[in-house]
Amino acid sequence: MTHNFHPTSLREYDIRGIVGETLGEDDAYAIGRGFATLVRRGGGTRVAVGRDGRDSSERLEDALVRGLTESGVDAVRVGLGPTPMLYYAAAVLEVDGGVMITGSHNPANYNGFKMVLQGRPFFGADIQQMGVMAAEGDWLDGHVGKVSDHHIIDDYVARLVEGFDGGAFRIGWDAGNGAAGPALEKLVKLLPGEHHTIYTEVDSRFPNHHPDPTEEKNLADLKALVVDRGLDFGIAFDGDGDRIGAVDGQGRVIWGDQLLSILAEPVLADQPGATIIADVKASQALYDRIAELGGEPLMWKTGHSLIKSKMKETGAPLAGEMSGHIFFAHDYYGFDDALYAAVRLIRAVSALGGSLTALRDAMPAMVNTPEMRFQVDESRKFPVVEEVLARLESAGADVDRTDGARVNTGDGWWLLRASNTQDVLVARAEARDEAGLARLVAQIDDQLAQSGLERGPQAGH
Structure with missing residues (x-):
């Protein structure tokens, strides 16, 4: 028995598609077979399964569980809840991995799967490998696994407030x-x-x-x-x-990098000199603030799986992205959990004087563009960034190539990178004033023009 996934559904960080068009129950079954096979080959026997509230999620869960059990793995269903509740289940239950059925913030007709295996994010080559295994029918058989239910939401919520020392707001x-x-x-x-x-x-x-x-x-x-x-x-x-x-x-609005600058302060008070990670889209003001607080700022690639992996490698207690993924390994498990980040924000605001408005007022005034996303042919998105990097470096520009091109100038900085998940280029710029910002955006447009592109209509998520 073999299965071919729709080519657009196997993404960098997860598997995602339009239900009934590019993603369906056959895919869910194949994911169960493939994931269970990898779990068993790693010596594991049990997988936690969670789902979001989409209409299609229960059907996809049924098919996924059938696939898991037919490849000899026991499935522990933890029920409807947020993705971090599934991550929590994978961390605290005696399981060898977890699968979350969720369309995240995509429109209602989408759905998808996020996975963790043996405590590490499952992405990139792992996901492509599942596609190859399905096409070849490379799945283990054996005894049919058992299915059980573990209502974990109350334990999860209790864990969110463990050690709470914040005030009443x-x-x-x-x-x-x-x-x-x-x-x-x-x-x-x-x-x-x-x-x-x-x-x-x-x-x-x-x-x-x-x-x-x-x-x-x-x-x-x-x-x-x-x-x-x-x-x-x-x-x-x-x-x-x-x-x-x-x-x-x-x-x-308190943006992702501004939240991280607030959340970092109590963490660095507890762990002086610790590494704090943010993605390449974050403000220079954040990196400066981490250094000012005695921390070690580290700029890394955008993408929640990439950030989680880098945290493990560096031992960083805290990381975050502009997109609002905040990762606490400090007193927590190292995964992105918005409910836990909210609790930590309440605690941080309490520790830092009791007013989020005052903390926002104290931040340096920067002007920046929103994230500008525009369509470009899939075959051109990475080559364009390489062309831009080559031109900038030959001109002696101050360029960071951690993830695309981040260029520092006297006015501030600008970024051009290829999305890992869509056929879009992403640009962003930040300066101290509007005139500086206009000069930075003009540099982006000039580089695009030299590669035969213009910053066209905004692409949606």
């Missing part, structure tokens, strides 16, 4: 009708203060707004809630609860 919360809603409702009952929650009902149609807190328009209802009720701040989650967004008491 008035906080607005927006779960975006995503999978974090039920856990959030349990969490706020365990926290001191006053909590106002919106959109905690799981609804895979996302009727109120798209569950992606990195796009400011999706934070409009949270901002209104905070400002109208005079709350201290607000917190939002993406569709599967592994990315966080926040606004201060005035409704100003």
Whole structure:
């Protein structure tokens, strides 16, 4: 028996597609067979399985579990919840890996699979290997594994507040009708203060707004809630609860790198000199702040699996991305968990004077572009970045090639990189004033023009 996946569904960090078009129950079954085979070849026998609230998730879970068990692995179903709840299950239960069925923040007709194996992220070559195994029918058979249910949500939420030493705030919360809603409702009952929650009902149609807190328009209802009720701040989650967004008491967005600069301070007080990792899209102000606090700033490639791997390699207690993935290994497990990051934010704000608005006011004023994403042919996206790098380096520019081209100038910096997951180029620039920003964007446009491209219409996620 063999299976061919749709070529667009095997991504860099996960498997994802449009249900009924590029992803279906046959794929879920094949993922179960392949993943179970890898688990058994590594000496394992049990896998935790979680799912988000999409209409298709239960059907895909049934097919996945059938595949796992037919390849001789026991499946432990932990139920509906955010992706970090599955990561937590994989960390604390006696299992050898975990599979989360989630479409993350994609539209309602999408779904997908995120995996962990033996405590490490499963991505890149691992995912491609599963495609090859399926095409060749390279799956183990054997005894049929057992299926059990382990209702873990209460244990997970209790772990989020373990050691809580924060104060009582008035906080607005927006779960975006995503999978974090039920856990959030349990969490706020365990926290001191006053909590106002919106959109905690799981609804895979996302009727109120798209569950992606990195796009400011999706934070409009949270901002209104905070400002109208005079709350201290607000917190939002993406569709599967592994990315966080926040606004201060005035409704100003606190971006991923700004959150990291706040979260880093108590961590560095506890672990002086520790390495703190951020992705190449983060502000120079963040790297400067980490150094100022006595930490070792490390710029790394964008992508949650890449960041997690780098944390393990360097022993970093904390890392984050502009996209709102925040990873705590300090007193936690090293995975991206937006609910845990929210609890740590409350604790950090308490430790740093009690006002997120004041912390935001104290940050250096930078002007930056949003993340600019534009379509480019798949075959050109990496070559264009190489052409730009070659021209810049021959001109003696100050370039960092950690992930694409990040160019430092007297005005600030700009970035051009190829997306690992889509046929888009991503650009971003940051300066101290608008005139400097305009000069940086002009440099991006000039480099694109020299490679026969222009910064065309914005591509969606």
